[in-house]
Amino acid sequence: MLFSAFVKMEERPVFHKGAMTDKISPTIEDYLMILFILQRDGEAVQGVRLAELLGVSPPTVTNTLKRMVRDGLVSMDSPHGPHLTDPGMAAARTVMRRHMLTEWLLSRMLSWSKVHLQAHEIEHAISDELEAALIADLNHPTTCPHGNPLPGFEDLAADWVSLVNLRPGDEVVIRRIHELAEEDSQLLHFLEEKSVVPGSPARVVEVLPFNQTVTLEVHGQAVTLGFAAAQQVFAERLAPQTA
Amino acid sequence: MLFSAFVKMEERPVFHKGAMTDKISPTIEDYLMILFILQRDGEAVQGVRLAELLGVSPPTVTNTLKRMVRDGLVSMDSPHGPHLTDPGMAAARTVMRRHMLTEWLLSRMLSWSKVHLQAHEIEHAISDELEAALIADLNHPTTCPHGNPLPGFEDLAADWVSLVNLRPGDEVVIRRIHELAEEDSQLLHFLEEKSVVPGSPARVVEVLPFNQTVTLEVHGQAVTLGFAAAQQVFAERLAPQTA
DNA sequence: CATATAAATTAGTGTATACTAATTGTGAAA
DNA sequence: TTTCACAATTAGTATACACTAATTTATATG
Numbered sequence: 395m396l397f398s399a400f401v402k403m404e405e406r407p408v409f410h411k412g413a414m415t416d417k418i419s420p421t422i423e424d425y426l427m428i429l430f431i432l433q434r435d436g437e438a439v440q441g442v443r444l445a446e447l448l449g450v451s452p453p454t455v456t457n458t459l460k461r462m463v464r465d466g467l468v469s470m471d472s473p474h475g476p477h478l479t480d481p482g483m484a485a486a487r488t489v490m491r492r493h494m495l496t497e498w499l500l501s502r503m504l505s506w507s508k509v510h511l512q513a514h515e516i517e518h519a520i521s522d523e524l525e526a527a528l529i530a531d532l533n534h535p536t537t538c539p540h541g542n543p544l545p546g547f548e549d550l551a552a553d554w555v556s557l558v559n560l561r562p563g564d565e566v567v568i569r570r571i572h573e574l575a576e577e578d579s580q581l582l583h584f585l586e587e588k589s590v591v592p593g594s595p596a597r598v599v600e601v602l603p604f605n606q607t608v609t610l611e612v613h614g615q616a617v618t619l620g621f622a623a624a625q626q627v628f629a630e631r632l633a634p635q636t637a
Numbered sequence: 638m639l640f641s642a643f644v645k646m647e648e649r650p651v652f653h654k655g656a657m658t659d660k661i662s663p664t665i666e667d668y669l670m671i672l673f674i675l676q677r678d679g680e681a682v683q684g685v686r687l688a689e690l691l692g693v694s695p696p697t698v699t700n701t702l703k704r705m706v707r708d709g710l711v712s713m714d715s716p717h718g719p720h721l722t723d724p725g726m727a728a729a730r731t732v733m734r735r736h737m738l739t740e741w742l743l744s745r746m747l748s749w750s751k752v753h754l755q756a757h758e759i760e761h762a763i764s765d766e767l768e769a770a771l772i773a774d775l776n777h778p779t780t781c782p783h784g785n786p787l788p789g790f791e792d793l794a795a796d797w798v799s800l801v802n803l804r805p806g807d808e809v810v811i812r813r814i815h816e817l818a819e820e821d822s823q824l825l826h827f828l829e830e831k832s833v834v835p836g837s838p839a840r841v842v843e844v845l846p847f848n849q850t851v852t853l854e855v856h857g858q859a860v861t862l863g864f865a866a867a868q869q870v871f872a873e874r875l876a877p878q879t880a
Numbered sequence: 881c882a883t884a885t886a887a888a889t890t891a892g893t894g895t896a897t898a899c900t901a902a903t904t905g906t907g908a909a910a
Numbered sequence: 911t912t913t914c915a916c917a918a919t920t921a922g923t924a925t926a927c928a929c930t931a932a933t934t935t936a937t938a939t940g
């Protein structure tokens with residue numbers, strides 16, 4: 395309880411940290427989000443990967459995952475590595491949703507390429523009540539500003555294909571920049587500048603696997619992306635030329 | 638560094654927690670805010686008081702203050718108890734400002750009586766950049782939604798007097814509900830419902846020191862406040878009847 | 881001044897979160 | 911199969927932040 399001038403004179407017991415609600419810490423919320431994303435995308439969930447993505451050492455991951463298992467958020471019974479339990483999944487979806495809602499909130503005053511990092515700090519502090527107010531205020535969004543679907547709206551993204559899977563001549567609309575690419579603010583800034591943002595129509599100019607590049611034309615301007623980046627950008631095909 | 642898919646391939650060293658910036662923790666920020674408020678109001682700054690306001694035990698305060706002294710935020714050299722050093726004061730002003738800006742941000746979607754508590758969670762996550770964007774977006778506010786002046790605008794509040802210092806017949810405009818009262822959401826809710834909010838004109842009906850109450854008429858409705866609450870509400874006198 | 885009360889500090893713990901160094905798996909290639 | 915490379919864990923350490931119990935230091939007041 396911060397401050398509490400009046401609180402005190404109401405003689406009610408001071409709340410202690412680990413109360414019944416068992417508030418999930420920001421650290422654990424970060425683990426939940428990454429586990430959620432990897433699981434959702436069907437990627438291998440291995441400790442090293444988490445360590446890389448979280449920027450911590452492997453032993454730290456081992457330790458933290460143990461606490462998460464103890465707390466019923468993660469299970470280790472599968473051979474495919476750690477995975478979210480039902481309560482863990484529910485908690486992860488909540489954090490993801492709050493992250494995305496926060497991004498929309500911030501997008502009113504920060505540029506598209508900057509909202510992710512700032513939202514990542516704030517998301518841990520969103521209450522149930524604020525979340526509800528945000529959802530209403532934002533008119534029930536189904537994606538984040540970068541086009542990633544809110545938990546429960548994954549179907550939206552089902553038909554969107556990665557740029558690396560397009561062929562020259564394809565007419566598309568940019569729909570989504572994957573969460574794992576959002577971390578790189580330089581890349582996001584670059585994409586924003588080149589109008590490679592959700593909603594932009596684009597035409598594929600060339601795809602050079604040997605060169606690991608994809609070149610688009612967006613708003614009459616040519617943009618060349620490396621495969622690593624292009625892989626994280628998804629588009630909706632407008633004029634399918636072959637099945 | 639959270640996530641960092643691309644970060645990694647840029648082969649730059651991973652940031653560790655206690656870097657040069659020496660990010661101030663939420664806990665320390667809370668201490669800074671309370672120290673700031675007490676110092677600003679000229680109140681005695683003693684450990685027990687901090688413990689009460691922070692909802693922690695006195696030994697915890699002793700410990701934490703030691704760390705703050707070590708980190709140059711607080712000094713113990715005065716006989717009047719711990720006080721903020723220049724760097725501590727600067728940090729405290731920043732946190733206060735961010736808290737208040739966050740309150741305005743949230744006031745767009747949460748009721749007046751609820752923004753404080755929620756803002757208290759979020760304030761710790763506001764970056765320099767977001768702060769600047771907020772200030773611009775909010776059109777350079779000089780008070781928080783409850784009328785407390787932003788650091789640097791204390792003069793604004795110089796002429797506002799506590800309701801307990803008014804006399805029957807005084808015509809006033811409600812201007813401010815003190816920070817230390819904001820913690821009590823029940824009180825705030827009550828005040829909001831009775832229109833005892835910044836900007837409301839009011840007339841003092843009676844002041845009963847023996848009964849510890851002040852009765853106002855706001856928007857034609859009578860409201861009786863206990864002294865403890867009235868002490869934290871400040872108003873601007875419109876028709877001074879005596880000096 | 882002596883003592884009752886209140887404030888502050890020590891001492892000793894506990895948890896979450898990090899690290900490094902060293903060890904143990906494990907799977908794939910020689 | 912043996913070995914190399916990578917993954918995972920153990921062991922040991924450190925810091926921030928919290929607590930209770932006990933002690934010390936004020937402060938105040940008869």
